[in-house]
Amino acid sequence: MKTLEQRILQEGKAINRDVLKVDMFLNHQVDVKLMYEIGAEFKRLFEDKGITRVVTIEASGIAPAAMTALQMDLPLVILKKSHSVILSTGTIQTEVYSFTKQSTYNLTLNSAYIKTGDRVLLIDDFLANGEAALGASRLIEQAGAKVAGIGIVICKSFQPGLKKLREMGYAVEPLANIAEMDKDFVRFVKE
C-alpha cells in the first residue's frame, strides 16, 4: 500500500535494526483517515474469504480493525491482554510472550463472541516474531472458529513471524512489508 509506505518513510522513525516508531500516525497519534483507507484495503484483500467477524488485539490494533469492520459491515471482537489468570465462565486464555516487552501476558476471550463456524479476519498493527498473531489464532481456533485471513498494517519480514504463519497455512497480507531497516533507513519488500 503506497500511501502507507510513504507515511512510514516521511513520518516513521527507524531507531535501529529492530525498532520502528510510528507514534505519529498509528500508535499514539492516529490518522483516522489513513486507518479508513487501511480498512478499505483489508476489505479489498479479504472480501472473497467469507469473513464473518473481525478480531484484533488491544490496544493499537483497534483503530485499523474498527475501520475494517465498519466497511465490511461485520462485528469486531477485541482480544484483551491480562497479566492475571482470569477464570470467569466462558473465558478462554492463552499465554503470549512479547519480545518487545520481554514478558508474557494472557490473551483472553469470552468465547460467547466467537462462535463455531465463524470465519475470522485477524487484524493487527505489527507483525514481527508472530507471537501475538499465533496466540490470537490459537484462541480463535479454541473457540471453534477458523482464521480465514490475517491483515497486518506493518510487517517486519526480516523477523520470523510472516514466514512462520504462512508455513502454517495462514493467508497473511501485510500492507507495508519491511525487508530491512536501520537507524533512519527503511527498505520495503518489492511486490
Added chain:
Amino acid sequence: MKTLEQRILQEGKAINRDVLKVDMFLNHQVDVKLMYEIGAEFKRLFEDKGITRVVTIEASGIAPAAMTALQMDLPLVILKKSHSVILSTGTIQTEVYSFTKQSTYNLTLNSAYIKTGDRVLLIDDFLANGEAALGASRLIEQAGAKVAGIGIVICKSFQPGLKKLREMGYAVEPLANIAEMDKDFVRFVKE
C-alpha cells in the same frame, strides 16, 4: 441517545448497583455501526466548540473516539496506560486511581501530539468517579491545550464524576445517563 439506551436495556447486564456489563456491543465485542452513530452524535453535540483534536484513553475508548475523529475530520490521540514511570523525552504523565481495579496507573502522553492552543474533545466509554477523565484533563492542560468538551458513551450519574467535572466548568455530554441501577434493572435520567 435513544438507540444506545435501548441497546443497554436489551443487551447490557446490570450486575449490581455499580457494575454494568456492556461486553456485547461496547467493550469486548464492538458494534462498529453503533460506534459510527455515536461518533455522529458527538460531532453534532460538539461541532460548534472549535475542536482541533480528539483524545481518548486506551483501550475501550478507542473505537468510539476513532469514529468521532473520522467524522469530525480531526486527528485522534490515544493516552496510554502504564504501570511504570516512563521518562523518555517529551513524555508527560499523571497518576490515576481506578476504583474498578482498585489500583493506580500512569496515564502518559508524548506532548508533541497535543499542542498549546489545541481545543480538545475528550471521549471515553464510561464516566463513574471521574478519575480517568480528570487525569486525562490534567495531562491535556499540562500540554498547554484546553479541554473544550468531554463526550461520554455511558455515564453512571449516581456516582460523583459527572457532577465533579461540571462543577469544574467542563462541558460534559453523556449519550446514555444512568440515574439508578441494580441487578437486571437500569433507569436512565429523563432529559
